[in-house]
Amino acid sequence: EVQLVESGGGLVxxxxxLRLSCADSGFTFSDHxxxxxxxxxxxxxxxxxxxxxxxxxxTTEYAASVKGRFTISRDDSKNSLFLQMNSLKTEDTAVxxxxxxxxxxxxxxxxxxxxxxTVSS
Amino acid sequence: xxxxxxxxxxLSASVGDRVTITCRASQGISNYxxxxxxxxGKAPKSLIYDASSLQSGVPSKFSGSGSGTDxxxxxxxxxxxxxATYYCQQYKNYPVTFGGGxxxxxx
Numbered sequence: 001e002v003q004l005v006e007s008g009g010g011l012v013x014x015x016x017x018l019r020l021s022c023a024d025s026g027f028t029f030s031d032h033x034x035x036x037x038x039x040x041x042x043x044x045x046x047x048x049x050x051x052x053x054x055x056x057x058x059t060t061e062y063a064a065s066v067k068g069r070f071t072i073s074r075d076d077s078k079n080s081l082f083l084q085m086n087s088l089k090t091e092d093t094a095v096x097x098x099x100x101x102x103x104x105x106x107x108x109x110x111x112x113x114x115x116x117x118t119v120s121s
Numbered sequence: 122x123x124x125x126x127x128x129x130x131x132l133s134a135s136v137g138d139r140v141t142i143t144c145r146a147s148q149g150i151s152n153y154x155x156x157x158x159x160x161x162g163k164a165p166k167s168l169i170y171d172a173s174s175l176q177s178g179v180p181s182k183f184s185g186s187g188s189g190t191d192x193x194x195x196x197x198x199x200x201x202x203x204x205a206t207y208y209c210q211q212y213k214n215y216p217v218t219f220g221g222g223x224x225x226x227x228x
Contacts, residue, residue: 037165044219044222045159045208045219045222046219047217050217061215061216063216064122064216097164097165101212105212105213107153107171108157108210111164111165111166113163113164
């Protein structure tokens with residue numbers, strides 16, 4: 001069974017930085033594209049960004065709301081996904097989910113349980 | 122960006138009811154549409170992909186249809202475990218975008 005487990009959430013001040021991690025088990029992590037999706041309290045789902053696999057040069061895509069502030073990376077040797085968040089704003093407060101998909105024009109299949117990031121002074 | 126509009130935003134239904142949720146894309150997305158179910162405090166769960174294909178393990182009471190700009194999710198006979206919020210998502214273009222959600226509540 002696929003299992004994605006996020007970690008690294010917490011309380012951070014506006015302007016600060018935080019790094020989220022997502023560890024996988026149960027499937028061939030290196031083959032998959034990996035996404036981050038977030039959900040502000042009481043709100044809907046918002047796609048944050050994606051990193052492709054090695055065959056597609058680990059290229060990335062980002063939502064406009066985070067582009068230039070957030071960076072997605074991965075370490076296939078450790079079956080791990082990362083989200084480096086800089087210049088955090090109060091509106092970045094959300095539960096952050098990692099998710100896996102099969103590639104371009106393929107849907108999200110598996111979700112992690114989420115980790116809460118709170119940006120507040 | 123492709124805008125995804127779901128309707129209704131919420132609905133009340135009884136156990137055993139047939140429920141239909143619609144999702145409209147602001148431009149054609151072929152069949153690159155997924156549906157997700159989310160219960161309070163839980164991660165989303167993938168239900169349907171490519172507009173009408175069921176994810177592994179999803180019961181057949183869920184079905185999806187549509188292509189281009191108009192899509193539907195139908196639950197054939199609502200059960201207590203189906204009360205949740207449902208989201209559509211397009212994955213044809215970046216940025217990937219979600220609908221605003223439809224909350225299905227008990228009447």
